[in-house]
Amino acid sequence: MVRAGFTTLDTEVVADLEVRGELPRWLTGALVRNGPARFEAGDRSFRHWFDGQAMLHRFGFADGRVGYRNRYLDTPSLRSARDDGRIGFGEFATDPCRSAFDRLFARPANTSNANVNVLFGDGRDLALTETPIAVEFDPDTLATVGLADPTRAVTGHLTTAHPHVAPRTGDLVNYVLKFGRRSVYRVYRERGGVREPVAELPADRPGYLHSFAVTERHVVLAVFPFVVNPLSFLLRGKPFIENYRWRPELGTRFVVFRQDDGAVVADARAEPFFAFHHINAYDRDDGVVVDICSYPDAGVVDALYLDRVRAGGDLPLAFPTRYEVDLGGAAVRVTRLAGEALELPRIAYRDHNGRDYGVAYGVGARGGSGRDFLNQLVKLDVRTGTTRTWHEPGRYPGEPVFVPAPDARGEDDGVVLSVVLDAAAQRSSLLVLDAARFTELARAEVPHAIPFGFHGQYTAATRRSPDL
Template structure:
């Protein structure tokens, strides 16, 4: 092996894949609350084979689901690949066939015309189905108990976002798609609604100001907001050997606002200076205005510039965007909410799309502009008080997930679960916290015999 060969950071350390599918009973330290019953499901990229691309991107790996099943104070663990058509085709041939993130320049002819979905970004429960999601394909159903792959849910007729929002009152799942159309990396987008019964009741297409990676979006009780930010997509750029997605700040930043019950032709495009948002915390409407609390970056991290040169390091901080629906200006007002670098913000799911008080997120206490998150934060937006649980020894946390103590408990009354990588031991633990007493540390820790690779998102499903 060439001693000067570059090691892809997304294939090393705790980004490296775990290719075994296992079932473990975990040793618990402390006491799992007896009221906490169900499973924390997490998902992330986990390439089945060595990728074809020298510049393999983290976002392009095959999806693997990690389930932590909690009952009667005990915890068991199970992980399984999402056996998409891509996974099955490559498994049949015993090697990678698809280029990273569908790059046609590095895709084997054997894979041309076949679905390249990886279902690696989010996993959630809706209408009696456990759905593995990514940004360019339809939801993929997994068995909630065995994690057996059950296949794509086809009624969506096109790609669906990895970040739908579930209205806590109606049970509807509101979602979008981007890159919609006959050509890859187009500026086409879709707005869709799935009823509480799992039936798709709406899908409408529209054109964004330009092609962009629209990772997430915002929903309120009556409105939906589409952020089109200058992490741009370009088929022409990809076909010339340059990055399919790249940072182009000169394009500006736009957020389209529309009533949920209106036609897509009514979208009003608000604007802001160039920035990027992977994840909002939550959004709501009040007195003719929409408020969105988002984790905002000055530049898009993890992606290069349009000429292929490396992108700048960046970290996100929580800010509040205000959209004045009755005002003449289309400018987005912005104000800071926190001075700590962070990502993966979450609220109590019972207040999603409505005004919230509490938020939790993974944080970097050193403000070091890195995606490594060494702390879990709780922010009380009513009092302004922030609590922090700091990890040590290079340990890093996943997205913290809130679970209510009961269906009728007050907002924020419950538990937070997170998977933490123990760097010194090269393995992982499941941590359980009292949600409003994060600084006290975990009330229980379930020890894993091996690591869970860094992933993206997870959700709790109560049984």
């Protein structure tokens, strides 16, 4: 049923979409989504969902109308796959086309396949991935401007596509991981394209981290026991992620840094688990509350290989889970927030990122089974554990992006935007829900199936700032 979501999209279009229902008149801006859309290079297939070549999709809103365009990011990675018919760069789980000699002696090039997220910044709009190579694009035409190169006082080999806006300062906060004889996580803040170091965390066996969390006063790294010996990249000849090993005996390490001076104020261990996405975090009394979409182990990484998801394999599910970390101590209290699965989480970011909050949105699985992929939208009250869902048989929604009303009076006063695949019709549509009631306001059908993507951001017509 979900195969259309993992099928190459060759078509690039510009279209006005027919709207069924009624959009709020205040919705004037654009949703730009990012994700993989090309899964082959010549006669060779990429191996994993995360390896597909990046395509941007723009939904523009004005006067109750919706315009749509889509465009590939024009990168060396795409040109190698599309024009030369070869995989020229190492991806998440696919090696480039190299000889045995090359694998031993050639230094692998970082991929520029920025297929994970987008960032609207001060005069620069970027597509992001987990390598430090970001790709600048025009937010109106989606045309690729070029590879972005910030002033790099802090460098490394890996980063996240989920930077945060620090709630108090407005600085962009992220980290890079530099591999070495002793690897190191380097937390930094960025302003005007200039990076300034905040803190460092050495690691003999660094873990795979897709995201992290900030509060008003702290930066939190959750280091899962899915770890790598960096020498494996040189000696084993395997794709990037296949060098990592699940080591549950290590537990999950929560390291909390003070934003002001980088001091470590907590370094605690919890039972082993794995995650891609943090939901939110905030300070409370003498601790930090960290909410995460948690898996029992890293098996979800293997479940997302293309041959498995195309065949309808059972997908492990993440559940929203709260971790309360004592500052200055070693205790971590764990509480599951709801019985509904939740992934690709979003919140009312502008007002509640790094602060106490009550509502999260995400995708989930009807009936608690991953046999039909991710097939429903979920609204979660994190204080009571109650949920509301949106579900239609045969339809598969993507990440729900919350957009607040201009005069919002509550945390959920606004709309939720999600790209939904109709598997039988092999068409996608943009679904607009009233965020408070979690009921449909409108939908606009796209002239093709949009492959399952990862993340997107909404930008208002009059203010282009991160809503991460």
